[in-house]
Each structure stands twice: as C-alpha cells, then as structure tokens.
Amino acid sequence: MKIIIISDExxxxxxxxxxxxxxxxxxxxxxxxxxxxxxxxxxGEMCVIQGTSGSGKSTLLNCIGGLDxxxxxxxxxxxxxxxxxxxxxxxxxxxxxxxxxFQFYNLCRI
Numbered sequence: 001m002k003i004i005i006i007s008d009e010x011x012x013x014x015x016x017x018x019x020x021x022x023x024x025x026x027x028x029x030x031x032x033x034x035x036x037x038x039x040x041x042x043x044g045e046m047c048v049i050q051g052t053s054g055s056g057k058s059t060l061l062n063c064i065g066g067l068d069x070x071x072x073x074x075x076x077x078x079x080x081x082x083x084x085x086x087x088x089x090x091x092x093x094x095x096x097x098x099x100x101x102f103q104f105y106n107l108c109r110i
Contacts, residue, residue, distance in 0.1 A: 017037050017038060017039050017040075017060070017063075017064070017073065017074070017075050017076075018038050018073055018074050018076075019036050019037075019038055019072065019073035019074070020034050020036070020037045020038070020060070020063065020070045020072070020073035020074065020075060021034050021035060021036055021037075021070060021071050021072045021073055022034040022056070022059055022063060022068070022069075022070050022071050023071055033054075033056040033059045034056045034059055034060060034063070034070065035056075036073070037056075037060060037073070038073075049061070063075050063082070064077065064082065064098075065094065065098060065100060066082050066085060066090045066093060066094060069083050070083060077093070077097055077098075078097060080093065
C-alpha cells in the first residue's frame with residue numbers, strides 16, 4: 001500500500017498513524033492487514049491511498065473513521081486519539097471531523 005501526500009504548505013497537524021497494526025482471524029485463518037503503518041497528513045494536504053486489492057486501504061480508512069479499531073499503534077486526528085473515544089465521542093468525531101462515501105450501497109435498498 002502507498003500513501004501519497006500532496007501539500008499546499010499550510011501549517012497544522014491534522015491526522016496521523018503511528019505503528020498501526022490490524023489483523024483478522026485466528027490460527028490458520030489469521031491475516032495481518034495493517035503491518036505497522038506510520039504516516040501523517042498535515043492541514044491543507046491531500047492524500048491518496050493506493051494499493052492492490054486486499055492491501056488494507058479500506059481497513060486503514062475504517063480505523064481512521066472509528067468504524068474499526070487497530071490492534072496496536074495509534075490513530076490521531078486533530079490531536080485526538082480515535083481508539084480511546086467512547087460511542088458518544090465517536091459519534092461527535094464523525095459528525096464534526098469527517099464524512100464517508102461507502103463503496104457499497106448498504107445505505108440504500110435497491
């Protein structure tokens with residue numbers, strides 16, 4: 001997976017991931033999806049997350065969005081550790097800090 005950051009040089013640290021790891025399954029079905037991701041995105045920067053199918057792009061975005069948690073490491077957005085937020089604080093975080101566009105149409109019955 002590649003994380004590409006495009007900067008317009010504005011100050012202010014917005015989002016970062018340090019040593020983030022995430023895995024699924026147990027025993028023979030154990031898969032480590034995030035393998036120590038460390039990256040940062042400053043205010044005013046645009047970021048592209050690029051990788052092959054199964055490389056962990058959606059998992060990383062779900063962890064940043066508080067929809068999933070990392071097994072170890074940290075995800076910090078605007079100075080706030082996402083993993084430590086309770087459900088009400090997560091709801092406020094999602095409402096105030098980000099928006100989602102899902103790749104599946106789970107929100108609309110077709």
